Amino acid sequence: MNPMDQLRAARPSHLDAPVSERTRAAELARAMAGPQAPARRSRKIARPVWGLGLAGAAAATAVAVTVTATGGTSDVPAIGTATVAEGTNAPSTSPSVRLSARQVLLVAAESSLRAPATRGAYWYVEGQIGVAQEAGKAVRYMVNSTTRSRLWVARSPDKESWFVNQNLGTRPAPGAEDAWRRDGSPAKWVVDVPAPKGKAAGGLVLEAKAGKPFGNAINVGDKVFELAGRNVSVADLQALPTGEGALKKYLLKGYAGHGTESDEAQDATSWLYQVTSGLLRDMPVEPAVRAAAYRVLAGLDGVRSLGAVTDALGRQGQGIARPESWAGGGFERQLIIDPETGVLLTDQIVAVHPTGAYAWAKPGTATWWAATTTATWTDRPPVKP
Amino acid sequence: MTDASQRFTTMYDECRQRVWAYVVSQAGRQVADEVVSETFAIAWRRFGDVPDPALPWLLVVARNVLRDNIRAEIRRESLADELRAWTEEDHAEQVAERLVVLKALASLAPAERELLILVAWQGLSPRDAARVVGCSPAAFRVRLHRARKRLAGAMKSASAVRSPSRVRSLSEEWS
DSSP states (O other): OOHHHHHHHTOOGGGGOOOOHHHHHHHHHHHHHSOOOOOOTTOEEOSOGGGHHHHTOTTOSEEOOOEEOSSOOTTSOOTTOEEOBSGGGSOTTSOOOBOOHHHHHHHHHHHHHTSOOOOOSEEEEEEEEEEEEEEOSSSOEEEEEEEEEEEEEESSTTSOOEEEEEEEEEEEOTTOHHHHHHTTOOSEEEEEEOOOTTSOOEEEEEESSOOOOEEEEOOBTTEEEEETTEEEEHHHHHTOOOSHHHHHHHHHTTOOSBOSSSSSBOOHHHHHHHHHHHHHHHOOOOHHHHHHHHHHHHTOTTOEEEEEEEOTTSOEEEEEEEEEEETTEEEEEEEEEETTTTEEEEEEEEEEEEOGGGTTSOTTOEEEEEEEEEEEEESOOOOOO | OOHHHHHHHHHHHHHHHHHHHHHHHHHOHHHHHHHHHHHHHHHHHTGGGOOSSOHHHHHHHHHHHHHHHSOHHHHHHHHHHHHHHHHHTTGGGOOHHHHHHHHHHHHSOHHHHHHHHHHHTSOOOHHHHHHHHTSOHHHHHHHHHHHHHHHHHHHHHHTTOOOHHHHHHHHTTOO
C-alpha cells in the first residue's frame, strides 16, 4: 500500500458522522433567513456608486460607474465619470452620491442583459402587496394591510395559470403603534371606502389576523396578462420586440388617451411609465426585452432619482420616481430597482400632496406597494389552496 | 418551499457532511459547527454564484470563514485537541498502522496536511483541490508530490514516536 492509500484507510470514522436532524434544521433555517444577494458570477461590477453612500463618500464630486460588461456598453454612462446629481444636498447621516434616474435605468438595462436565463414549465412570481389606510376610533393612525401573492403562468397554453393570494393581516404602520395603543389596541378596524359613483360610502373591515389562501385560474384561453390594453399570451410576451424603439411603438399602440384600468384621461408619458413598469414587475419576457423596457423608461421625461431607497421588505435599491396626479391629489409612482441585476424590487405609490380620501397620508407615505421576492421559471406546478 | 430553497436544501444535504469533515480536519470539532453554519449562510446569500458541483466552492468559503471568524489561538487549540483525539481515541480499535499514519499526518506542516486531506479524505480532484487552496493545478501537483514524500518519511519515524505530546507541540505550528 502506498502512503496515500494508507492515509485514505486511516480516515477517522467520526468524520463521517451524519448531521443531527436538529442541527440540520437549525443550519438550514439560519442560512435561509438571510437575504439573497444578486449573482455576481460571470460579470464584474466594481462596487459602483450605490455603495458609496454607505462608505461615506460625501465629498466625492465625480465617481466611477464601472460596469465591466461582457457585451457592449454603448450608451451606459459608464467607465469613469458619471455626473453626481444632488450629492451636496444629501443629509449628513446618509451621504449619498446620487446617480441620475437615467443612469440608474441604463445600468439596470445592461444588468438585465446579463441575467441568467431560466427555463421551466411555469413562470412563477411571488411577492407582497401592501396597502396603507387610515383607521382608528379614539385616534386616527395609519394601518398597513399586506397580502402574499403568488402567480404561476403556464408556458404551455394547454395548462392552467393560477394566482393565489393570502391576506397576511393588518397591523399599525411603523411609528403608529402608540396611537394604536391609545385606541385600545384593536384587532379589527372599519375603514371608509370612497363611494363608487352613485352609491353610498361603505365600511371595509380589516382584521389583524391573517386569512386563508385563495386563488383561481387566471388564463382566458392562452391569454394570461394584460399588457398595454391588450390581453397577451406567454408566446406573445416571449415575442416582444427587443429594441427600445420597437418596444415603445408596440406598447404605445395600446394607448387610447386614458388609463389602462379606467376611462380617466392620462397623458401618454404617464401611461407608458405605468405600462412599462408593469411589464418589468411580473411578466415573463426575455432579458433583452427587459433591457429594452428599462431603456424606454430611461427615455421618458419627468423621471427623478431618489438615490438609495429601502423598500417595505427592508431591501435596498435605487429609487426612481415620476409624479402622478389623480383624484386623490399628487402622488409619485416609485420604482425601487437593484441596478446590479436589473430586478425591479418594488413598485409603489407614494403620497406627495394627497387630498380628499388620502388627505391623511403624510407626504412620503407609500399608500400602495408591490414588492417582488421571486420571479423565475420553474417546473414546480401551482400550489392550489 | 420556493424553488431556490428546495435547491439549496438539496445542496446542503449533499455537501454538509463533507464541509464539516474538512473543517474538523483543519480546526477541530469545537469550532466546526459554527464555521459550517456560517458557510451555508454565506452560500445562501451568494446562491446565484454557487457553481455545480458546489463542494470546492463551499470549501473555499469554509476556509475563509475559518481564517476570518475564528481566532488563531482558538483554531490552534481546537485542532490540537482534534489531532490528539485521532491518535488517542478508541485505542482498542486502533490498529498500529493506522495510528502511525495519523501520527505522521499530525506531524506535517498544516499546509501539507491540508493538501493530503483534500485529496485522500475529501476525494477532490487535484484541479478542485487546487481551487480550494488557491493555487494553480500545476503548482498543486508539485506540492502534493512533496507532501506525499513527507508523509511517507514521517510514517517511518512516527512508528518510533509514541508520546501524544509530540502531536500537541507540532500542531502548535498551525495558524
